[in-house]
Amino acid sequence: MKLMIVLLAVLAGVWLWRRGRTGGARAPKRRAQARAQALPMVRCARCGIHVPADEVVAGRRGSYCCAGHRQDAEDA
Numbered sequence: 320m321k322l323m324i325v326l327l328a329v330l331a332g333v334w335l336w337r338r339g340r341t342g343g344a345r346a347p348k349r350r351a352q353a354r355a356q357a358l359p360m361v362r363c364a365r366c367g368i369h370v371p372a373d374e375v376v377a378g379r380r381g382s383y384c385c386a387g388h389r390q391d392a393e394d395a
């Protein structure tokens with residue numbers, strides 16, 4: 320009986336995790352678009368691509384799309 324409860328808890332956890340990952344919405348694409356429109360886009364100082372402000376990696380010399388580009392630009 321104890322094993323059954325543990326198993327159910329694990330299954331519930333996996334289900335919640337998957338639900339959280341997919342956003343729990345039927346149209347995650349539309350949600351992502353709305354989010355991108357609401358957020359200001361910041362240009363990466365290394366490669367020039369635009370990333371949403373909440374995903375930007377801030378550096379001493381500017382903003383970057385990822386930690387790797389910040390390192391490339393600032394540790395050189």
Ligand SMILES: [Zn+2]
Pocket residue numbers: 363364365366367368383384385388
């Ligand atoms: Zn970049």
